[in-house]
Amino acid sequence: MSSAPPPDRLATPLPREFARIAQHFRPLAGPGALDLLDDAAVLAPPAGRELVVAADAMVGGVHFLPDDPPDLVARKLLRTNLSDLAAMGADPLGYLLTVSVPADTPEAWFAAFTAGLAQDQREFGIPLLGGDSTSTPGPVGLSLTILGTVAPGAAVRRAGARAGDLLCVTGTIGDGALGLLAARGELADPDGFLRDRYRLPRPRLGIARPGLVHAALDVSDGLVQDVGHLCRAAGLAVEIEAAAVPRSPAARAAGEASLPRILAGGDDYELAMAVPPDALAALRGAAGAVPVTPIGRFLPGPAEVTVRAADGTPMPLATHGWSHF
């Protein structure tokens, strides 16, 4: 480790990449991660459980803004993946992370980024299991794989909605999409509520349980588009009452003109669930402080989403959701 090794013996200096892993990422590592010193992590899967695994990527300038604080970027990345587990009714186990950053990324970026991870690891009780860090000539590129578990056969699927089920959502819809506008300075957001909702999703873990819901997903790409997935998976139609879609006071303050963006914008990370009417009370009990709101109903018919205005007429929507391509 000497910077001037004796000429007759090679020291083996650790490049900066390893020092960075040791300083910033090793404190995040769980027991199975073997201190991030090995080629892989080793863990005993919880007995009698099935594994649930998902991966999401985020790119600077696409999924977050260049001036978003690194700790919030890290937490959003972790939380979007936790939201996938929430949609499946799974409990989180741990995660792997790959980070590609420009070569001149300052240490302070890594310190803030990993501080955000540490905060949410504590909040959600999960460790880092492994990963990789590389340089890139492009913007920051992040990829996270989350591991979770469910009781055998208990994973909640997108398929399974039945005619007559209520379409219910957790929390409020549209804050993420309006928060992106607010973060860009295109929408008033006096107390920063909307921007916070865009930057920091709340994964709704522990709510979607197989005895209480027939199907679920997390709303990440826009309510109408994502509910369309539930329709197609079930071969059913859905009618949504626009007036029933729960909006935060800040979203209501944005006015009725914002409704199309609320219905089709992304970044909600709330759950959309097919709920048998007689299970709604129990589901609300399971959700505790998180509101669960019926916004429509699954009906026999072609796999289509209809959004009805307060007078019952179908609302035209220019877009249904977000696509990367």
Next chain:
Amino acid sequence: MSSAPPPDRLATPLPREFARIAQHFRPLAGPGALDLLDDAAVLAPPAGRELVVAADAMVGGVHFLPDDPPDLVARKLLRTNLSDLAAMGADPLGYLLTVSVPADTPEAWFAAFTAGLAQDQREFGIPLLGGDSTSTPGPVGLSLTILGTVAPGAAVRRAGARAGDLLCVTGTIGDGALGLLAARGELADPDGFLRDRYRLPRPRLGIARPGLVHAALDVSDGLVQDVGHLCRAAGLAVEIEAAAVPRSPAARAAGEASLPRILAGGDDYELAMAVPPDALAALRGAAGAVPVTPIGRFLPGPAEVTVRAADGTPMPLATHGWSHF
């Protein structure tokens, strides 16, 4: 799915992102992947086995050349991760993949990329379990998480080498680093052997077993640097005989001046193992057609790597390996 939905009812057209997943990625999906239609994959971990998980990222212009064929890029990504499992003595189970590509990436790129994955899924008997695709304003960014299993307690670690153990490597060393030069047109490579070795690692699965080796890793960042990890983990010195390091005929043809690059260049994806001398014959039997070559010995002393020339004198090396930062 109509491009002109009737005005009184919203169709739910699938964006191009979903069509691409359906066309190119769904055929790669294993049973647990739920046809890539859900938020996560669900799988029953093999009974009585521990999980082994690792993740690696690759970035265009850093880990592969912009004109490298997409199918070979995909296979290299999968194989570098399989190499991590090989180093742990684990058997592969499946993988998750995130792909960030420019918005104007042609369909042919996806077709070639996934054809490469399909080829190696067949070769190594593993399915795609899930993932994500996004756009990026930068170069192609790829991240892959591999899942594997080992018998409980049977994972081979980087720590564990004992004084007196042989340092052994599989295959030949340095072809990857020389292959990068060849791919750049900076080194003659008449039959393309070196470039092929750079582009397509051979993960050495099934060789490193706990009864046969005390420690192992895969040589990805340069032989001297990576062997340094084995030294530090064991608190032992290693002496490498330069003349014993196995070189391919193509690497020998590059001349003795290439030796420093062979010893410190990356992209070998061969195994470096601490082998008790009386296990060498059995290890060679386990390796079958893959050569296993002793190149040095672990000794009491400070955790340093010494490379000795044919006359026994220590060789100075300007660099020991590759770092991204």
